[in-house]
Amino acid sequence: MPPCAYVDGDLLIVKAVYFFFFSGMACVAPYMSIYMRHLGLLPSQTGVITATKNFTSAFIKPLLGSIADKTGRHKTVAILTVLTASALHFSLLFVPPVPSSSGPQTTQLERAKTQSWFSLTFWLVFWITFTSHGAQWSATSQVEAATYLITKKKDGSTYGQQRLWGSVGYGLLSLLSGVAMDTFTKSTLPDNPGNKTDYSVTFYMFLAFMLVSSGCLLVLDDWSTGPSVSFLKGMGSLLSQIHLVIFLFAVLLLGAQDGAGDTFMYWHLKDLGASQTVIGTNMFVRTVAEVPLFFVSGWFIDKIGHVWALQLSFLTFALNFLGYSFIRNPWWAVLIDVIHGYQAVTWTAATSYASMSAQGDLQAVAQGIVSATFYGLGYGVGNLVSGPVFHRYGAVVLFRSLTVFCLIGFFLFYLLYRCFGKKENPTDPGTDRGEDTVPMLVSDEDMPKPDAFLHGGSITTGAGETLGSLRLVRPQFEQPGNEIEQFSS
Template identity: 30%
Template sequence: MYWSALYFIYYAAMAALSPYLPVYYRQLGLGGEQIGILTATIPLINLLSGPLWGWLADSYQQQKRVLVLSMLTVGVLGALLILPRSFIGLVVILVPLALFLSPLVPIMDSSVLQALGERREHYGRIRLWGAVGWGVCAPLAGRLAEQVGLQGLFVLFGVMMGVSSLLATRLSVRSTLVRPAGLEALSRFWADPRWRAFLFTAFTGGVLISVISNFLFLFLQDLGASQTLLGLNLTVATVSEVSILFVSSALLKRWHPQRLLMVGLILFSLRSLLYSFMTQPWMAMPIQLMHGVTYALMWVAGVSYAGVLAPPGLNATAQGLFSSAIMGVGMVVGSLVGGFLLARVGAIWMFRLVSGLGLLGAFILWRVRNHYDQDL
């Protein structure tokens, strides 16, 4: 009960912040390349700070304290985003914000899995409430932005993160992050061609996620979308995500995760390409229904496939590598490349050019399957 509520509030808070940051950057007069750098800041810091948080959590066994204090700090820093009006000022706040944001989801996810024990298959049903929180808050956040401005969303984010921190004090929290594997352990992954292909395809998926999540709203604004319509687009995407999460166990029982990952990547490419043909902002709504069979399907398939490929005793490291490839390196590169393309060729060709990445990732997985996993 408490975990479901925490997921709901946390992701509701994130729905009031992360999708609207690029819109706010443009409102301040920043260009495409500067927006790309700023959107890359959070995943880049997450990638670099993850091992540090893991070492601290494991060494001092203060996971609950890290979770609670990080939520409070993130809430304060998020609210302070109303103050800076320059690129440098935003960087000064975003760097510590990203630093304290990085341990939150890993600590929550791992603690839930450990609490479930042998009933880990129920994780998706608990995680669902995070998607519900996002979907419920998204249109309300859009409406609030129209009434009081984007700065009001940052204050709302701070309040909800404060509520999350209070709720977290009532939970049994355990460490989520593992210490970084040694070079010998990492070499075991790199020596397997299937892992090299898998990490590259996860990276391509991360680039697509980053480009769509960071720059779609800017394109919709150029087409005349209101803040309320932007929020409704998030809600539509959430509905499809919840649906896939709900049936993910059945999908994985019927099809191998490698095949599901290939399907997700191909559909991601199609989704990106379809955005480039929009001429009216409402046209994004049906395309957003593909969010479940792209992002959600790719994520659950990737987590499962990482578990299949993991060497004995290195499953946690395997999950960390997958997460770093998709949400770390992929997101950083997607933010920088997307910002560059937006400034140089515009949003239409940005979506068209990056659409080929999913096809490339799916092709590489198919080649590996033919050589090493023909029985899948």
């Protein structure tokens, strides 16, 4: 049999979608906070813009997911959201920088004294990111829903084995785009005042990868399951599960921490003198570290359970932030961010837990809620709080505060789950599972005593289906040869 006969076409295209989509996002997403700095915006303004776009995506993602579920046209909705959001995101390249009243050699520090919250630059960036961010990432939620629907039909296939290709693309292109910016800037702008980075090359790379990703979505078999329930009814059904609400609360806390770290970690590295190559290498290492963990994430979660997998996320984040607070050379962040690879387990645990808690026709809504909670509400809260802290107290105070916050989140989630969610959670080891126990046909109080007789009678299911008749006879072990009549159909 030829080797290509072993290749599953559906899963191959899913891998391609993840690879090209995250490759495109890697060209701009890691650099957005420092691109805003490049345009002349302040840390507090960057925090407000980032928080607002994430809050908006908290509503856009589940809303678009519900539209896909309600209409049954998941593929069409995913393609349109990618194309629309990519066009808007690409337009950020043409936003003019904040004009300086002190001449071309004005530093960031000098601009801060005259910067206005009503500048054209601020509002253009604000509205473009406001409208594009949620749509951009909602397509990922829909593809993740499709991945779970497809892999459930494929024996031996897991979500992590598909999603790891997104990390491969993200890590590879974050490195290449960083090198490209440094190379392009040095080769074309040797007399550049202030050594400003030219970001145009990465925006064009971003657009190219997004178009290829849309093409892959176009050839992917439609994963629609048909029209389903309304958005509010579906969300109400999902959020009526207390254990899922507690799990989403932990996802929210982790999103707040990750959002604060992602936005201002690169700003901190820039303050330490990092080049675009250093930042690209950092992102390459942190995402490539996710690849093996995505591959084994399903096995790992089966061993320790979804809840413990998520709890360990708080500890890995704490180690990351503590390390950031001590570095003085930006290259040390590359070594520290190996720990960040654990986020592969974090995300697999969050999405798979939501998938198991949702009915088949609510998969897109469930994934939208998880993504909106982490990248929307979580990132929004994290950026809204961390922006002023970074601006007023600096990076060291911010990252050590986040370390303490991670430890508080670890114990808070542990207590909430143990007190309110454990009995309802059907997914983790150590929890009573209905499918793992043999159902009792007769209750304990109705069980006959050891020396009792029961003549006649029948056994039926809860639906009234007759399984057979039962006749018990007193066992007489002291007389060999006696036989016990048990079941007769």
